[in-house]
Amino acid sequence: MSTIFRSEEMTLCQLFLQPDAAYACISELGELGIVQFRDLNPNVNSFQRKFVNEVRRCEEMERKLRFLETEIKKDELPIYDPEDNPDAPKPREMIDLEATFEKLDHELKEINTNADALLRNFNELTELKHNLSMTQAFFDEAQANPVAVLEDVNGEREIELGGQATTSVGMKLGFITGVIPRERMVTFERMLWRVCRGNVFVKQADIPDLIEDPLTGEKVHKTVFVVFFQGEQLKNRVQKICEGFRANIYPCPENPHERRELAMGVMTRLEDLTIVLSQTQDHRQRVLAASSRNLRTWQIKVKKIKAIYHTMNMFNNDVARKCFIAECWAPVTELDRIQLALRKGSEASGGGTVSSVLNRMITREQPPTHHKLNKFTQGFQNLVDAYGVATYREINPMPFVLITFPFLFAVMFELINMILLSYPTEPESSRTFYSGQRGIQTALIVLAVICIPWMLLGKPIYRIIMNKRRANYSTVTNQTENIENENNEQIHNTEKKRGIVLDVDVRDTDTDEMLDDDHLHQQHHQLEVDMSEVWVEQGIHTIEYFLGCISHTASYLRLWALSLAHAQLSEVLWHMVLQIGLGMNGYVGAIASFIVFMPWSSLTVFILLLMEGLSAFLHALRLHWVEFQSKFYKGEGYPFVPFSFRLLLDETPIEG
Amino acid sequence: MEKFGVALIIFTLFWGLIGIVLPFLIPKGPNKRLIQIMLILTSACCWLFWLCFYLHQWKPLFGPQLKSTEARILRSLWGQEF
Numbered sequence: 001m002s003t004i005f006r007s008e009e010m011t012l013c014q015l016f017l018q019p020d021a022a023y024a025c026i027s028e029l030g031e032l033g034i035v036q037f038r039d040l041n042p043n044v045n046s047f048q049r050k051f052v053n054e055v056r057r058c059e060e061m062e063r064k065l066r067f068l069e070t071e072i073k074k075d076e077l078p079i080y081d082p083e084d085n086p087d088a089p090k091p092r093e094m095i096d097l098e099a100t101f102e103k104l105d106h107e108l109k110e111i112n113t114n115a116d117a118l119l120r121n122f123n124e125l126t127e128l129k130h131n132l133s134m135t136q137a138f139f140d141e142a143q144a145n146p147v148a149v150l151e152d153v154n155g156e157r158e159i160e161l162g163g164q165a166t167t168s169v170g171m172k173l174g175f176i177t178g179v180i181p182r183e184r185m186v187t188f189e190r191m192l193w194r195v196c197r198g199n200v201f202v203k204q205a206d207i208p209d210l211i212e213d214p215l216t217g218e219k220v221h222k223t224v225f226v227v228f229f230q231g232e233q234l235k236n237r238v239q240k241i242c243e244g245f246r247a248n249i250y251p252c253p254e255n256p257h258e259r260r261e262l263a264m265g266v267m268t269r270l271e272d273l274t275i276v277l278s279q280t281q282d283h284r285q286r287v288l289a290a291s292s293r294n295l296r297t298w299q300i301k302v303k304k305i306k307a308i309y310h311t312m313n314m315f316n317n318d319v320a321r322k323c324f325i326a327e328c329w330a331p332v333t334e335l336d337r338i339q340l341a342l343r344k345g346s347e348a349s350g351g352g353t354v355s356s357v358l359n360r361m362i363t364r365e366q367p368p369t370h371h372k373l374n375k376f377t378q379g380f381q382n383l384v385d386a387y388g389v390a391t392y393r394e395i396n397p398m399p400f401v402l403i404t405f406p407f408l409f410a411v412m413f414e415l416i417n418m419i420l421l422s423y424p425t426e427p428e429s430s431r432t433f434y435s436g437q438r439g440i441q442t443a444l445i446v447l448a449v450i451c452i453p454w455m456l457l458g459k460p461i462y463r464i465i466m467n468k469r470r471a472n473y474s475t476v477t478n479q480t481e482n483i484e485n486e487n488n489e490q491i492h493n494t495e496k497k498r499g500i501v502l503d504v505d506v507r508d509t510d511t512d513e514m515l516d517d518d519h520l521h522q523q524h525h526q527l528e529v530d531m532s533e534v535w536v537e538q539g540i541h542t543i544e545y546f547l548g549c550i551s552h553t554a555s556y557l558r559l560w561a562l563s564l565a566h567a568q569l570s571e572v573l574w575h576m577v578l579q580i581g582l583g584m585n586g587y588v589g590a591i592a593s594f595i596v597f598m599p600w601s602s603l604t605v606f607i608l609l610l611m612e613g614l615s616a617f618l619h620a621l622r623l624h625w626v627e628f629q630s631k632f633y634k635g636e637g638y639p640f641v642p643f644s645f646r647l648l649l650d651e652t653p654i655e656g
Numbered sequence: 657m658e659k660f661g662v663a664l665i666i667f668t669l670f671w672g673l674i675g676i677v678l679p680f681l682i683p684k685g686p687n688k689r690l691i692q693i694m695l696i697l698t699s700a701c702c703w704l705f706w707l708c709f710y711l712h713q714w715k716p717l718f719g720p721q722l723k724s725t726e727a728r729i730l731r732s733l734w735g736q737e738f
Binding site for chain 2 (some may be wrong): 005399403
């Protein structure tokens with residue numbers, strides 16, 4: 001049960017999967033989440049992989065689902081989370097899902113375009129309605145006192161021209177009515193004035209409500225205008241200007257009867273359109289509500305399918321034996337569960353055929369580092385991993401950090417509050433603080449001195465002994481084997497006796513496993529190193545360690561420094577702030593305390609808790625990383641990232 | 657002197673109980689090793705911590721620092737010997 005001290009034992013496995021069963025087996029392994037697949041096709045472009053079409057289909061489905069989600073969010077409908085974890089659907093179901101999504105997509109797009117067209121129509125009719133009602137006012141006025149209007153017209157012309165007034169009683173004026181945004185009205189008038197050289201007459205009236213613009217869909221203030229002119233040329237010019245200013249021109253019949261009829265027709269059409277629009281919206285809501293219930297499930301399913309096909313793209317397709325070959329890292333203790341999952345997958349996809357096979361491989365490669373963690377230990381493991389992931393089977397500092405980190409944090413944060421600190425009056429170093437101190441001091445120094453030869457010599461001596469043992473073993477077995485390779489063997493043996501064979505795979509040396517003779521000869525990573533290099537390396541390490549001892553010991557003084565700072569800060573806050581309030585007597589004191597409490601508490605929170613807390617955290621972490629972990633921790637491993645649906649769904653959170 | 661020794665023994669026994677005896681009594685489970693380490697480290701840290709403070713108060717490096725006003729108050733309250 002010493003699995004918390006170092007990484008779990010990992011083994012490289014080979015899986016032979018039948019093509020029909022492959023999908024189901026991978027699905028089961030994904031649910032289990034304890035194998036890490038290796039990419040057996042690293043040089044293959046992602047567009048040339050076997051299952052690129054399936055992946056494309058999945059991405060298409062995801063796109064449709066995203067569109068669906070935006071539409072649902074636009075209408076602010078709630079999206080339901082699935083209670084249980086939906087399984088990855090079978091390949092046949094994928095086609096059904098695709099069809100469903102296609103239908104929904106199509107339907108929704110249709111509804112949207114229809115709704116847009118209807119809305120535009122509705123807005124135009126609304127503008128027309130306002131137009132008619134406003135111009136009605138003009139023409140009524142004109143009917144009531146035609147002379148006044150014409151005089152008005154004349155008057156204006158007189159003013160502007162300053163010239164002769166020509167009577168235009170009885171002359172027919174053409175007109176154009178339209179609607180324009182209010183901001184543009186002034187420039188519009190001015191432009192009309194300039195272009196038509198003052199020969200037009202504009203009347204305008206603001207529409208009081210905000211109406212939706214048919215094109216942009218925004219609600220703006222608009223104005224109804226009537227432009228009176230004479231002649232064809234002016235009409236063209238006015239029309240062009242209206243187009244330029246993007247004013248909506250609406251035809252208005254001159255005859256009051258026709259106008260009234262048109263107005264009534266517009267009203268009825270508006271009513272009809274409102275009904276149709278609301279029906280369209282209802283339909284849209286219904287469609288979206290129905291799909292919102294299943295949206296999350298679909299998203300999870302599609303994610304799983306995509307993950308499975310991505311994994312299957314990493315496999316080697318053995319055409320001769322008609323199966324898929326996969327390589328994966330797995331913990332040794334979980335091999336049974338993996339076998340079970342494979343069997344389940346094979347049965348699920350219609351057993352009868354040969355079930356999938358798991359084959360353990362022996363390799364020299366460094367496996368990934370896998371620690372068994374729970375929520376509590378995961379946090380501290382992250383702190384350690386930030387410095388470096390543990391080398392495979394290296395000791396994991398996390399169990400110790402679990403206690404020492406909170407301890408050091410507490411020391412820096414609180415403790416010297418208990419002791420009033422200031423400089424001692426006469427530091428006599430010759431005074432012994434307690435009897436036997438001299439003895440203890442000498443003992444500590446002797447210990448430190450012993451460390452030097454211990455560190456310097458320990459590793460080389462250990463390696464010499466190990467290699468002697470290995471050399472003896474291999475010479476014995478070599479002599480009992482091929483006599484043809486005698487020359488090679490002799491060279492091999494003499495080389496071994498001269499130098500030291502350093503094995504990069506530390507595991508074998510430490511656990512003293514006797515290697516298979518085949519593997520010894522097949523090693524690619526075997527190095528032959530001179531003894532002198534080992535001595536130099538050890539020398540460097542010893543010096544580093546010795547100097548480190550002194551500097552690290554001094555570094556622990558930061559515990560004192562930080563707690564002192566903390567104590568002083570809290571003292572300051574106490575004296576300067578709170579005491580003022582608490583010092584006063586009577587009712588004034590009570591009120592003063594109340595007032596003073598706010599700045600005191602906010603300063604306390606921000607300075608003492610947050611800032612000092614951050615500082616203590618940082619220094620405790622630094623003490624762990626530098627003063628503790630640098631002494632022994634290499635941290636050159638890589639983490640174990642299993643193929644797990646749970647991890648996949650957690651890291652890309654599907655938020656509502 | 658005896659009180660010093662007695663207190664020392666009591667606290668050492670207390671933390672020793674937690675750190676040395678208790679780990680053997682942890683029932684088997686997935687977290688047995690982890691709990692054992694936690695107990696040992698915690699008791700070691702706490703005992704050492706307590707020891708430092710206790711020894712410091714037994715043979716202090718310096719006494720309480722009094723301001724002159726406080727010293728005068730004490731002298732008036734407790735008599736001229738102080």
